[in-house]
Amino acid sequence: MLWLIIGLMLLVAAAVVAWPQYRHEKRLSSTAVIATVCVLVFSAAIYSQIGEPGASKAVNAVSSVEDMVDALAQRLQSDTDDLNGWKMLGRSYSQLKRYDEAIGAYEHAAELEGFGNGQTLADLGEAMMLNDGVDAANRAGELFENALAVEPSNQKALFYGGIAAVNRGDPLLAADRWETLLASSPPQEIEGILRQRIAEWRGNEFSPQSQVKESAQGAELTINVVLSDTANAAVDPNATVFIIARDPAQPSPPIAAVRRRASELPLAVTLGDSDSMIPGRVISKYTNLEIVVRASASGQPIAQTGDWFGDSIIDTTTTRTLDILIDRQVP
Secondary structure (H helix, E strand, O other): OHHHHHHHHHHHHHHHHHHHHHHHHOOOOHHHHHHHHHHHHHHHHHHHHHOOOOHHHHHHHHHHHHHHHHHHHHHHOOOOOOHHHHHHHHHHHHHOOOHHHHHHHHHHHHHHOOOOOHHHHHHHHHHHHHHHHHHHHHHHHHHHHHHHHHOOOOHHHHHHHHHHHHHOOOHHHHHHHHHHHHOOOOOHHHHHHHHHHHHHHOOOOOOHHHHHHHHHHOOEEEEEEEEOHHHHHHOOOOOEEEEEEEEOOEOOOOOEEEEEEHHHOOEEEEEEHHHEOEOOEOHHHOOEEEEEEEEEOOOOOOOOOOOEEEEEEEEOOOOOEEEEEEOEEOO
16 A cells, blocks of 8 residues: 555656656656656556446445545544544545645644654645645655654655655755665565666666666575564564665665565575665675664664664675574664
């Protein structure tokens, strides 16, 4: 579901990126063309996931849903401090494409939280984008920046924050943010577009064919992941486990990453060039690697307080198999 939402974000991003360029240049630049391709790809992908030929059967249900949403809105008029209710109202209005009303609901929720919740700020910014498009880009951009200041790993804010950075003329910051998104293991269709734009923003050539060829030739690491007794008792079996290879001299962004579930441990994981986060930046090109394995309670790729982890720095010329014990907790 999350990546369906990201797909919808790309539809908005296409308008945000392509329209100003067309209006200014009176022609479709390469960036505008890529944005248009995003629209086509994700329209098809989203329909394949949620489209129903018999959608007419749901018409009667829509009116009942709207009645329930209106009833919630009426109740909140006399219960103005119900934070979860205002958030639910904002999400409901957004689902019904009543974006102007969603903005009002999210603004009220943000006020109740003292504008300190990254997800609420990102939701508010998105509602503004969907409601006003390009005209709201500056106002929404500030909200996404504030969301990232509070919650650096927020996926919605990272996505829109990348688009905002490009529009401000900072493509390297945009690339950094979308590389963090890549660590969330998006579906293949979305991953390809993220990689293509990242390569463009960094001034690199992107070739899926050459990437596959390079990956096939790269060596692999085998990582045996085990939870300590203490960690095993504390970690939720449904927690996401990230297995990450990074450059000790430049830890961010990661070089390669895969994810598993805590319930699968103990487990032997293979990490190779095919798990690269960025085209051309593969583990076979590094002599020294830091391997980090982290059980994330939040499911976010960036470490959070309370996560359990283990790590090791290896020389890849002599080590191809290693054991990682998850036995420490992020303070």
